Amino acid sequence: MHKPNEIRMLALGLIRDGERIFLSQGYDPHKQETFYRAMGGGIDFGETSLTALQREFQEEIQAELTNIHYLGCIESIFTYNCLPGHEIIQLYQCDFVDPKFYQLEKIVFAEGKRQKTALWVDISRFKSGELKLVPEQFLGFL
Numbered sequence: 001m002h003k004p005n006e007i008r009m010l011a012l013g014l015i016r017d018g019e020r021i022f023l024s025q026g027y028d029p030h031k032q033e034t035f036y037r038a039m040g041g042g043i044d045f046g047e048t049s050l051t052a053l054q055r056e057f058q059e060e061i062q063a064e065l066t067n068i069h070y071l072g073c074i075e076s077i078f079t080y081n082c083l084p085g086h087e088i089i090q091l092y093q094c095d096f097v098d099p100k101f102y103q104l105e106k107i108v109f110a111e112g113k114r115q116k117t118a119l120w121v122d123i124s125r126f127k128s129g130e131l132k133l134v135p136e137q138f139l140g141f142l
Helices: 049-061 136-141
Strands: 007-017 020-028 033-042 063-080 084-094 106-111 114-122
Touching: 007 049, 007 063, 033 049, 049 063, 049 084, 049 106, 049 114, 063 136, 084 136
Parallel strands: 007 084
Antiparallel strands: 007 020, 007 033, 020 033, 020 114, 063 084, 106 114
């Protein structure tokens, strides 16, 4: 999680399979709201965003990435569980090396002490407003 008054640097991977996208599911207890975000994580000091992206996918779901292309930078200022947050996101489009990841319905993994779920979601569910994708600028890349 982020420290107060700190801008977090993230590397996230956009993985598409036809009309579905691979995302991590989150929940804001204060807003009582489920949301979805591309997988990835924090960039460590001295590490490139590309290296961070590959490391995070390896650590979280033991997945290797291929066909990695830089899409752009997103700045996100938000509130999560009553706390202000500020993130600079380096966004990459990529694919899984192992085809098994395209067959899985969902993957449960640990992020620190928290248990998280990653799953395939139909893009139309975000475009219709049924589900919430964060940050919202992410929709522009779909």
